[in-house]
Amino acid sequence: MKPTASGQLDHDALYRAQHGRVRSLCRLLLADPHEAEEVCHEVFVKLFEQRAAPPAPERWLTRVAVNACRDRRRAGWWRRWRERGKELVEAEHAARGPTPEEAALGLEERQRIWRVFRRLSARQQEVFALRQLEGWSTDEVAETLGLSSGSVKRHLFRATHQLRAVLKGTP
């Protein structure tokens, strides 16, 4: 997504192209559909407030989303305590519709993967999401998260190691 010739952002086009991706990332990092929607909304409000186009709008959106999710996790403990809890419902998150057989076979494994993912540190979650799910390079992840390349590799290794242990049956 590139800015217009005048250097102005095409907000609508960017929103259409990136909203789904940013929302998925927020859901992954927050595991709460309502909070993810709120944060996603905040991110695009910040984007709309930008008059000049950021150098790389997609990266800019991702960085703002990751930071907003981190802020939300830090500040949200009292909200989580106060507000009603809501068990995560599969239908609200499903990106594709698995067959009943797939659902039956994969549900338990998916639950275990998600439990381990939730137990990873925030940094490990962010690095794993950007590197393995978004397909970013190590250097891009490092620059976006403000980490060294070595730290990204370390977080990625630990996250991958713990997540793979689920599949081996030794979480």
Add this chain to the structure above:
Amino acid sequence: MTPCLTERTLMLLQAGEGSAEERAHLRACPRCAARHRALEDDLGVIADALRAGPPRGAAHPRLRWRAVGALAATVALAVGAAWLGRGAPVAQPGGGGDVSALVEDLAGTLFATSEVTAAGEQSDEAAAFDEDDELALLFEGP
């Protein structure tokens, strides 16, 4: 041939990192190649699971906090009930209906306890005597 690759190196290679020497080993060593394929398969399964979203039962931390809160509240209620009920009389079938007497007895017990606390000098024997006395009075009935 160089020694087989560590798990960490395999992950780095999968992430597009690693040295030329390590890549050469990966091409030449069937064992490491198989481990590398297994790693890619596992990462594919993990990525699919995460992209599909959290299933029911993958409890959010807030639910765990709610469970802890509910447990703490239950324990607090149980302790409070036990503390309040330690001197309460047992309701008698024939003498029921005299709620005011029950409340008076309970208030008397609490009041006596406050006095003991305030005085701070009353012996355990005296306290035990008072409790026995109270119980005797309670079971005498109207």
